Amino acid sequence: LASKALGAQRTIVQVGAVSIGAGHPVMIAGPCSVESRDQLLSTATHLAQNGCHILRGGAYKPRTSPYSFQGLQHDGLKLLAEARALTGLPIVTEVMSPQDVELVATYADMLQIGARNMQNFPLLAEAGRSGKPILLKRSPWATLTIWLQAAEYILSEGNFQVVLCERGICTSEASAGRHLDLTAIQLIPELSHLPIIADPSHGTGQRSLVTPMAIASLITGADGIMVEVHPEPDKALSDGKQTLSFQEYDALIEKAQKVADTS
Numbered sequence: 131l132a133s134k135a136l137g138a139q140r141t142i143v144q145v146g147a148v149s150i151g152a153g154h155p156v157m158i159a160g161p162c163s164v165e166s167r168d169q170l171l172s173t174a175t176h177l178a179q180n181g182c183h184i185l186r187g188g189a190y191k192p193r194t195s196p197y198s199f200q201g202l203q204h205d206g207l208k209l210l211a212e213a214r215a216l217t218g219l220p221i222v223t224e225v226m227s228p229q230d231v232e233l234v235a236t237y238a239d240m241l242q243i244g245a246r247n248m249q250n251f252p253l254l255a256e257a258g259r260s261g262k263p264i265l266l267k268r269s270p271w272a273t274l275t276i277w278l279q280a281a282e283y284i285l286s287e288g289n290f291q292v293v294l295c296e297r298g299i300c301t302s303e304a305s306a307g308r309h310l311d312l313t314a315i316q317l318i319p320e321l322s323h324l325p326i327i328a329d330p331s332h333g334t335g336q337r338s339l340v341t342p343m344a345i346a347s348l349i350t351g352a353d354g355i356m357v358e359v360h361p362e363p364d365k366a367l368s369d370g371k372q373t374l375s376f377q378e379y380d381a382l383i384e385k386a387q388k389v390a391d392t393s
């Protein structure tokens with residue numbers, strides 16, 4: 131169902147009023163984690179006024195260590211809904227377990243399946259059944275075929291609203307899973323009708339690389355970009371090193387606009 135052969139036409143995924151895969155790159159931005167009302171609402175307000183189409187923010191966080199901040203969970207979802215009411219931006223947020231899908235789906239406009247859960251088959255099926263659009267991140271260890279087979283678990287539930295997200299793979303050069311695979315962005319449209327976006331925040335792990343790799347992804351033909359943004363990146367409770375300040379985000383938007391104008 132995910133393969134190109136079945137659908138000559140590329141799928142357009144609808145998230146609120148935003149269309150992904152319709153020809154104009156979609157900008158998704160927001161903090162790695164929802165941390166507080168002030169942090170989220172100030173970020174959402176800045177983004178909404180500066181070229182962002184969809185707000186991201188993690189309420190359930192898949193952390194490498196069980197002692198790291200695990201997210202505000204249900205309270206985080208409520209804050210995301212408040213940010214949507216304030217700004218009008220639709221919300222994408224991660225769901226980590228099948229039992230949480232129903233609750234997360236009552237707040238979110240799009241469900242994110244994280245890299246670590248790309249092959250959590252019960253989660254994929256439950257997310258598929260929710261009827262919500264799904265953002266399916268690539269596991270750093272997955273080939274394109276394995277990734278598309280994961281997407282198949284969602285599509286086979288009758289839900290074709292799936293966006294693929296390249297977020298970095300393992301190589302000998304980069305630290306685990308932090309090497310954005312531009313080739314995947316080029317190749318996926320040859321293999322599948324599903325839209326593909328790039329996440330250069332997780333795909334590089336380093337703030338100075340986020341904007342150049344975002345621009346490279348757009349030039350390669352990505353249907354959108356997802357980046358992490360925080361009012362004070364160095365104080366972020368997760369992923370601060372790869373998070374942009376408001377000013378750095380604005381500079382990225384300006385560069386992305388130039389790419390759009392010349393293509």
Ligand code: PEP
Nearest residue numbers: 162244245246267297332
């Ligand atoms: C995230 O988007 O904050 C995240 C945890 O991403 P990934 O699943 O790609 O590591």
Ligand code: MN
Nearest residue numbers: 162358368369
């Ligand atoms: Mn993150």
